[in-house]
Amino acid sequence: MVAGPPRSDVAVPARVTALAAGRPVRAVWENEMGGLTFEVGADPDRCFVKWAPPGGGSDLADEAVRLSWAVAFTPVPRVLDQGADDEGSWLVTAALTGQSAVADRWKAEPRTAVTAVGEGLRALHEALPVAECPFTWAAEDRLAIARRRAAQGRLDPAKWDPAHRSLGVDGALELAADIPPHDRLVVCHGDACAPNTLVGADGRWSAHVDLGRLGVADRWADLAxxxxxxxxNYGPGWEDLLLDAYGVRPDPDRIRYYRLLWDLGA
Structure with a gap:
């Protein structure tokens, strides 16, 4: 499956029901690893609960730490609670202003949405201080993760973009070993896909969510x-607009590299 709004009714985990404490619960997102996000309650006390099954590959404790650091510098969710038990892990955050850039309203206005994503990413990169960031998302570290997954038989080229499938695992790792020199080090979002930018009623970016891999890296790790x-999310033809909104010219070599590294799952 592809991450997005749940395509069918989902069972609400017992922990989420307990955290809701009688408030209404609505599933709003489901990821490829079985993780779920729920909207709980209503304004002014509305919040969101992310839940991940055991072994789902999503470390919500890591995300909580990153959010707690980043919230001092830029609009990101404020952590209200985080924990884990035998059934899964959870992260509770306060609601923010705005809708996902892939909400129906913004998918119907792709120019506005794409501009907001590009401008929002530039603002995030400018706001987060590299020298003070304790987290890394460097290509070298990600490549090491990809190699471990390959050794464990956990890389499946059939799930990659068609441009990468014919490389096979060994070929992809060989190409990924040739890391391009840094263009500019920033604190990267780590999953800068369009859904993770929130857009306000005025059509401008308002916040970022899902920062579980936030860390210092070349800005093209996010931009690509x-x-x-x-x-x-919007169809072909919008990439140049995003880069224009960010304020950078295309860099084909770095774009190719970081998309390959993304497909390697690191």
Whole structure:
């Protein structure tokens, strides 16, 4: 499956029901690994609960730490609670102003949405201080993760973009070992796909969500994926607009590299 709004009714985990404490619960997002996000309650006390099954590959404790650091510098969710038990892990955050850039309203206005994503990503990169960031998302670290997954038989080229499938695992890892020099180090979002930018009623970006992989890296680690995600979410033809909104010219070599590294799952 592809991450997005749930395509069918989902069972509400017992922990989410307990955290809701009688308030209404609505599933709003489901990811490829079985993780779920629920909207709980109503304004002014509305919040969101992310829940991940055991072994789902999503470390919500790591995300809580990153959010707690980033919230001092830029609009991101404020952590209200985080924990884990035998059934899964959870992260509770306060609601923010705005809707996902892939909400129906913004999918109907792709130019506005794509511009907001590009401008929002530039603002995030400018706001987060590299020198003070304790987290990394460096290509070298991600490549090491990809190699471990390959050794464990956990890489499946059939799930990659068609441009990468013919490389096979060994060929992809060989190409990924040739890391391009940094263009500019920033604190990257780590999953800068369009859904993770919130857009306000005025059509401007308002916040960012899902920062579980936030860390210092070349800005093209984010830009390559943010631009790619415009095709997934709005159709072809929007990549240049996103880069224009960010304020950068296309860099084909770095775009190719970081999209390959993304497909390697690191």
């Amino acid at each position: 994926i943010a631009a790619w995600s415009t095709e997934w």
